Amino acid sequence: MAVSDTAEPTRRDFLFIATGAVGAVGAAAVAWPLVSQMNPDASVRALASIEVDVSALAEGQSITIKWRGNPVFIRYRTAAEIEEARSVSIDDLPDRLARNANVSESADASDINRTATGREEIIVMMGVCTHLGCVPLGEQGEFGGWYCPCHGSHYDTAGRIRKGPAPENLPVPAFEFVGDNIIKIG
Amino acid sequence: MAGHSNFETNNPLIKWVETRLPIFGLMQSQAMDFPTPKNLNYWWTFGGILTFCLAVQIVVGIVLAMHYTPHVDMAFGSVEHIMRNVNYGWMLRYIHATGGSMFFIAVYIHMFRGMYYGSYKEPRELLWILGVVILLVMMATAFLGYVLPWGQMSFWGAKVITSLFSAVPLVGEDLVVWLWGGFSVDNPTLNRFYSLHYLLPFVLVGVVFLHIWALHVTGNNNPTGISVKSEQDTISFHPYYTMKDAFAMALFVLVFAFFVFYKPNYLGHPINYQEADPLVTPEHIVPEWYFLPFYAILRSIPHKLLGVIAMFASIFVLVILPWLDTSRVRSARYRPIFKQFFWLLVIDCVILGFVGANPPEGTWLLVGQIGTAYYFLHFLVIIPLLGLIETPKPRPTSISQAVLDANKGKGGGADAVPSAQAAE
Ligand code: HEM
Ligand code: FES
Numbered sequence: 001m002a003v004s005d006t007a008e009p010t011r012r013d014f015l016f017i018a019t020g021a022v023g024a025v026g027a028a029a030v031a032w033p034l035v036s037q038m039n040p041d042a043s044v045r046a047l048a049s050i051e052v053d054v055s056a057l058a059e060g061q062s063i064t065i066k067w068r069g070n071p072v073f074i075r076y077r078t079a080a081e082i083e084e085a086r087s088v089s090i091d092d093l094p095d096r097l098a099r100n101a102n103v104s105e106s107a108d109a110s111d112i113n114r115t116a117t118g119r120e121e122i123i124v125m126m127g128v129c130t131h132l133g134c135v136p137l138g139e140q141g142e143f144g145g146w147y148c149p150c151h152g153s154h155y156d157t158a159g160r161i162r163k164g165p166a167p168e169n170l171p172v173p174a175f176e177f178v179g180d181n182i183i184k185i186g
Numbered sequence: 187m188a189g190h191s192n193f194e195t196n197n198p199l200i201k202w203v204e205t206r207l208p209i210f211g212l213m214q215s216q217a218m219d220f221p222t223p224k225n226l227n228y229w230w231t232f233g234g235i236l237t238f239c240l241a242v243q244i245v246v247g248i249v250l251a252m253h254y255t256p257h258v259d260m261a262f263g264s265v266e267h268i269m270r271n272v273n274y275g276w277m278l279r280y281i282h283a284t285g286g287s288m289f290f291i292a293v294y295i296h297m298f299r300g301m302y303y304g305s306y307k308e309p310r311e312l313l314w315i316l317g318v319v320i321l322l323v324m325m326a327t328a329f330l331g332y333v334l335p336w337g338q339m340s341f342w343g344a345k346v347i348t349s350l351f352s353a354v355p356l357v358g359e360d361l362v363v364w365l366w367g368g369f370s371v372d373n374p375t376l377n378r379f380y381s382l383h384y385l386l387p388f389v390l391v392g393v394v395f396l397h398i399w400a401l402h403v404t405g406n407n408n409p410t411g412i413s414v415k416s417e418q419d420t421i422s423f424h425p426y427y428t429m430k431d432a433f434a435m436a437l438f439v440l441v442f443a444f445f446v447f448y449k450p451n452y453l454g455h456p457i458n459y460q461e462a463d464p465l466v467t468p469e470h471i472v473p474e475w476y477f478l479p480f481y482a483i484l485r486s487i488p489h490k491l492l493g494v495i496a497m498f499a500s501i502f503v504l505v506i507l508p509w510l511d512t513s514r515v516r517s518a519r520y521r522p523i524f525k526q527f528f529w530l531l532v533i534d535c536v537i538l539g540f541v542g543a544n545p546p547e548g549t550w551l552l553v554g555q556i557g558t559a560y561y562f563l564h565f566l567v568i569i570p571l572l573g574l575i576e577t578p579k580p581r582p583t584s585i586s587q588a589v590l591d592a593n594k595g596k597g598g599g600a601d602a603v604p605s606a607q608a609a610e
Contacts, residue, residue: 038378044368064465069370071465127465128370131490132349134342134467150346150471151485151546165488 044068049186051178054122062138064127067185071127071135072173073146073159074183081157082121084144085111088156093169095161100172109169114158116177124175124183125159131166146170216402221420222427223408225589229303230406230427231434232296238435239289240394244387246282247331254334256380258373261336262461280450286328287453288442290476293321301507302528304516305407311508313400316393318504323390325477330383332474336376337458342471344379345371350484353491370464410588411516412581419585470545478542479535483561485546486554496558503565510565512573520579524572531564 047068054074057063062075077085090096090108097106098113107113115123127135134150141147142163143156153164160169175185193211195201204210253272255264268275297317300306306314333344348365352358367374405414414420421427445452453475457468473481483500487493503510518525534557541554582588 038364038367040363040366040368041374044372044374066465069368069372069464132346132352133370134346134471135465148467149469149545150467165485165490165493167490 049184052183052185053181054183055181057122059121064135065185067173072185073123073125073127073138073170075123075138077121077123077157081144082111085114085156085158085160088158088160093160093162095168097169098172099169101174102172102176109158109160111158114160114169114172116175119177122183123159123172124185125170125172128170129153129166130161130168130170131164136170218422218424218428220402220423221405221414221417222423223406223414223419223585224421224426225408225410225585226406226427226430227409228430228434229295229299229409231431232292232299233401234431235292235435235438236289236296237394238438239285239292240387240390243282243285243289244391246278246285247384247387249278250282251384254380256334256377258336258376258462261334261376265335277446280446282331283454284442284445284450286331287445287474287476288438289324290328292438293324294476297321297504298528298532300407301531302518302525303407303409304411304511304513304518306508307511307514307516308508309404310400310407313397313404314508315505316397316400318501320390320393320397321504322501323386323393327383327386327390328474328476330379330386333376333379334383335458336462338460338462338466338468339455339458339471341371341462341464342467343473344375346471347473348375350494350497353494355491372464407516408585409517410519410582410585412585412588415584416586472543475539475543478540479538480542482538482542482554483558486541486551486558496562500558500561503562507565507569510569512570513576513578514573515578515581520581521572521576522579523576527564527568527572531561534560534564 050065050067052063052065052074054063054076057074057076059076060078062073064071064073066072088111090110093109096109098109100107100114102116103113112120114125115121129136129148129150131148131151131153134148136146136148136153136155138146141154143154145157145159145162146155147153148155148164148166151165153166154162155166155170156162158169159172161167173185175183178184193204193208193214195204195210200210250268253264253268253275255261265279268279270276272278300314300317329343329347333340348362348371351365352362354361363369365375366372367378408414455472460468472478480497480500484493484497487496513521513524515521518528537553538557538561541550541557544550546554582591
């Protein structure tokens with residue numbers, strides 16, 4: 001078969017390229033919805049916020065509420081716990097970032113940056129271990145805060161990771177006080 | 187594959203079909219006349235047993251699916267409904283749950299068999315790799331299935347294992363939300379897990395087909411590891427190995443039935459009879475026994491990403507095993523040092539299993555770390571080096587010769603009397 005490189009493109013070449021291009025674009029256009037349908041649907045995304053009344057919470061007590069399928073810890077910390085959380089130097093923390101959706105992303109993990117301004121005795125955070133998602137147990141572990149039994153992560157009284165495989169501090173969700181004792185999460 | 191079939195029949199209907207679709211000829215050449223080494227031992231019966239396990243899981247699974255409801259509010263109740271109300275439902279569920287365990291017992295024996303007799307070596311590398319793919323799909327299927335009864339261990343196992351993907355740099359968090367279809371393991375997760383648990387066994391059927399196809403191109407390995415040299419070395423698959431396989435399968439089913447009828451919950455965890463609670467993690471999260479060694483490897487490394495990488499690497503290393511092994515002698519029968527290291531690896535895997543079942547603290551953590559290090563040392567250092575330094579024992583000239591020698595030695599009772607003749 002004698003094919004010369006300089007030959008004019010044929011009708012077959014044109015059809016081959018045009019069909020290939022339509023096929024590739026079409027396949028990509030169909031693939032995306034197939035992938036995207038697995039992301040949270042509108043009804044899941046709509047569960048945006050809840051309000052919690054913490055007036056009954058006394059010093060040294062905690063409650064766990066469910067928000068978007070996950071536990072959220074709300075704890076009224078004792079003076080000793082606050083004292084302990086504040087005495088830690090940032091340099092001693094494995095994760096030095098606040099991980100608090102209410103402050104800047106680069107804020108350091110000081111006790112102040114982990115709690116609400118003016119209500120530092122109350123700590124609100126996700127009860128989801130940053131290792132593999134178990135629910136840590138309160139008032140346990142080597143640092144008197146939370147302890148995750150799944151693979152042994154220890155958090156301090158400000159929910160900061162201190163020891164174990166978890167890489168980050170327990171995240172603080174976006175929240176605000178909408179009344180004296182009403183917290184709106186989300 | 188064996189050449190053109192010499193299938194013959196006088197039945198006009200079969201003849202009519204055969205000229206249009208030569209399926210009877212294919213069956214005869216591949217499942218009946220197929221030339222098979224004449225010295226296969228019982229370790230070679232597990233391939234058939236595995237096919238049987240897959241068939242059982244599919245048949246019983248389809249039946250369970252007629253009564254199961256994949257919704258977070260009803261899943262747990264529907265499994266109890268299967269156990270209490272559905273006719274023979276208790277038996278069907280126990281067969282399916284125990285069947286998962288039996289499947290893994292068989293696959294692990296099958297794989298260690300392959301390692302002992304060097305079945306992964308040239309020319310069977312692709313056959314071996316397809317086997318590793320089958321293992322991965324089986325693991326995914328069993329993991330997804332275990333979530334369906336929506337007990338405490340179902341839920342927390344699902345959460346911990348899916349969270350492994352959050353270790354992926356940059357996209358990890360988004361990836362996990364995508365897997366869950368929400369912000370935690372929830373109803374969308376259960377729904378998709380059910381869909382995939384139904385799908386993957388049929389993917390397995392496809393991969394098993396490729397696995398057997400590849401087997402029928404190279405032919406079976408055998409306990410001597412020596413290639414088939416003449417027709418004298420083989421016998422037809424039927425009736426010799428159909429009978430041997432059927433006999434072994436019957437024994438296997440007896441063990442299977444023992445667990446189903448006398449110890450149905452022995453291999454499971456009692457806490458999975460407690461309905462899933464997203465707010466309370468059980469004290470010990472332990473996967474099913476067949477995942478324990480891998481779980482031990484994951485936890486022995488106190489770094490999230492590296493732990494996940496090590497766990498996946500422990501399976502991936504099997505893919506490259508054919509190229510890590512520098513020895514050209516297949517069977518451990520003729521590799522005295524390799525044989526000892528083989529058994530050390532088996533012991534190491536069992537120890538890792540115990541480590542995986544215990545909390546990762548103190549001595550257990552240390553043992554897990556040593557066990558993990560040894561696992562990788564075996565594949566990445568010992569196996570490549572052994573081929574270079576070990577002097578193999580003399581091998582018989584052929585399979586037939588090995589069989590004759592073994593029969594001669596019957597009085598002495600030795601398994602494989604090494605032939606005095608020169609190596610192959
Ligand atoms: C490779 C084959 C399969 C394996 C290894 C496997 C494994 C499992 C496991 C470990 C469970 C949890 C059992 C329990 O603790 O209750 C399960 C549940 C289930 N599987 Fe499968 N399965 C397989 C094939 C199938 C197929 C083909 C179907 C359906 C077409 C199916 C349908 C179900 C259903 C409906 C359940 C929930 C009921 C129950 O928990 O007993 N499975 N599977
Ligand atoms: S999930 Fe908390 S330590 Fe692993």
